[in-house]
Amino acid sequence: MELAKRVQTLTPSSTLAITAKAKELKTEGHDVIGLGAGEPDFNTPDHIITAASNAMEEGLTKYTPSGGILDLKDAIVSKMKEDHNLSYSTDEVIVTTGAKHALFTLFQVLLNKGDEVIVPAPYWVSYPEQIKLAEGTPVIVKAKEENQFKITPAQLEESITKHTKAVIINSPSNPTGMIYSEDELRAIGEVCVKHDILVVSDEIYEKLIYSDDQHISMAQLSEALFNQTIIINGVSKSHSMTGWRIGYALGRAEIIKAMTNMASHSTSNPTSISQYAALAAYRGSNEEVDKMRQAFHKRLDALHSWLLEIPGVSCEKPKGAFYLFPNVLETARNCGFETVDDWVTALLEEEKVALVPGSGFGSPENVRLSYATSIEQLEEAAKRIKRFVENHQ
Ligand code: PLP
Numbered sequence: 001m002e003l004a005k006r007v008q009t010l011t012p013s014s015t016l017a018i019t020a021k022a023k024e025l026k027t028e029g030h031d032v033i034g035l036g037a038g039e040p041d042f043n044t045p046d047h048i049i050t051a052a053s054n055a056m057e058e059g060l061t062k063y064t065p066s067g068g069i070l071d072l073k074d075a076i077v078s079k080m081k082e083d084h085n086l087s088y089s090t091d092e093v094i095v096t097t098g099a100k101h102a103l104f105t106l107f108q109v110l111l112n113k114g115d116e117v118i119v120p121a122p123y124w125v126s127y128p129e130q131i132k133l134a135e136g137t138p139v140i141v142k143a144k145e146e147n148q149f150k151i152t153p154a155q156l157e158e159s160i161t162k163h164t165k166a167v168i169i170n171s172p173s174n175p176t177g178m179i180y181s182e183d184e185l186r187a188i189g190e191v192c193v194k195h196d197i198l199v200v201s202d203e204i205y206e207k208l209i210y211s212d213d214q215h216i217s218m219a220q221l222s223e224a225l226f227n228q229t230i231i232i233n234g235v236s237k238s239h240s241m242t243g244w245r246i247g248y249a250l251g252r253a254e255i256i257k258a259m260t261n262m263a264s265h266s267t268s269n270p271t272s273i274s275q276y277a278a279l280a281a282y283r284g285s286n287e288e289v290d291k292m293r294q295a296f297h298k299r300l301d302a303l304h305s306w307l308l309e310i311p312g313v314s315c316e317k318p319k320g321a322f323y324l325f326p327n328v329l330e331t332a333r334n335c336g337f338e339t340v341d342d343w344v345t346a347l348l349e350e351e352k353v354a355l356v357p358g359s360g361f362g363s364p365e366n367v368r369l370s371y372a373t374s375i376e377q378l379e380e381a382a383k384r385i386k387r388f389v390e391n392h393q
Pocket of ligand 1: 038097098099100101124170173174202204234235236242245246247
């Protein structure tokens with residue numbers, strides 16, 4: 001049977017593919033270290049688990065409004081006021097089944113066939129696929145490594161056509177860990193206002209910043225940008241709640257309303273129990289979130305210094321998220337491999353260390369290492385990578 005055209009060019013997520021391969025080797029009894037994970041390795045904080053358990057016992061296990069329970073929307077509105085001094089009303093919020101589904105639904109309601117969305121590369125793997133599933137066209141703009149993988153206003157302006165509807169800004173970024181400064185965002189925002197294009201601001205890693213830099217949202221920079229920005233966020237990364245599947249979008253009421261209608265015909269609502277858990281996450285203390293951030297910070301410092309000891313590897317230190325994205329093309333070539341993808345495959349086979357090749361993120365010279373694993377595992381992984389490189393020189 002011929003499947004629909006829209007899925008014929010769909011590529012499976014490269015991050016999930018490497019995780020599957022690593023799991024397979026593990027089941028065969030190999031001592032695999034997986035640095036492919038896109039999720040914190042900590043347990044969800046206890047007070048959140050208790051809230052979910054209470055919700056179940058209280059019978060809060062039924063359908064909820066499609067756009068989420070009012071209490072959670074209120075908590076998100078308060079969070080935006082507190083964190084960014086932004087004033088949203090609850091009809092400008094939708095709670096979704098993870099941030100991924102917020103993005104998916106957004107592109108479905110925004111794009112017509114041929115509408116273009118500018119996607120700075122390196123990009124999170126799902127952006128281009130989700131845009132294509134909405135019959136839109138992803139326009140990939142390669143950010144330069146010497147500019148910390150951030151696009152410039154000039155690059156953005158050159159890529160705008162009469163079909164451009166939006167640009168995605170993901171700061172802190174997966175996979176690079178880089179963050180845009182306020183000035184950089186302002187300059188990019190000016191171009192968006194001038195050309196009347198929307199900013200899809202994916203802020204899922206906002207709580208994971210390891211420098212004095214503040215997380216700035218495009219929406220807080222001006223009235224015009226507030227109106228032209230759709231913020232995407234969620235509790236997956238901040239509260240170690242990836243499996244609970246709670247994300248959200250904030251933006252103009254007409255867009256949020258269309259997304260809510262769409263959700264009413266697809267998911268009906270995000271899981272009721274998870275919504276109560278997310279409510280506890282936002283109403284409760286931030287102590288656990290801070291502890292997790294501190295642990296990530298230590299790991300970043302350690303892994304970054306170990307990586308630089310590997311011959312040929314260059315890597316600017318990221319400021320956020322939980323990934324390093326070193327350029328290993330020279331190292332791979334010196335080891336006798338034509339591509340970084342081949343180098344990654346051989347590393348997994350020989351030393352049982354799983355990394356994600358940068359090709360899936362639109363940057364084939366790099367690899368992504370996640371430090372969402374213990375410091376002991378990170379040290380052992382770094383040792384193995386170094387040994388692998390030395391053995392192949
Ligand atoms: N946006 C980025 C940049 C991500 O890295 C991820 C998850 O890996 C998501 C969105 C989706 O998050 P969620 O688990 O809430 O769907």
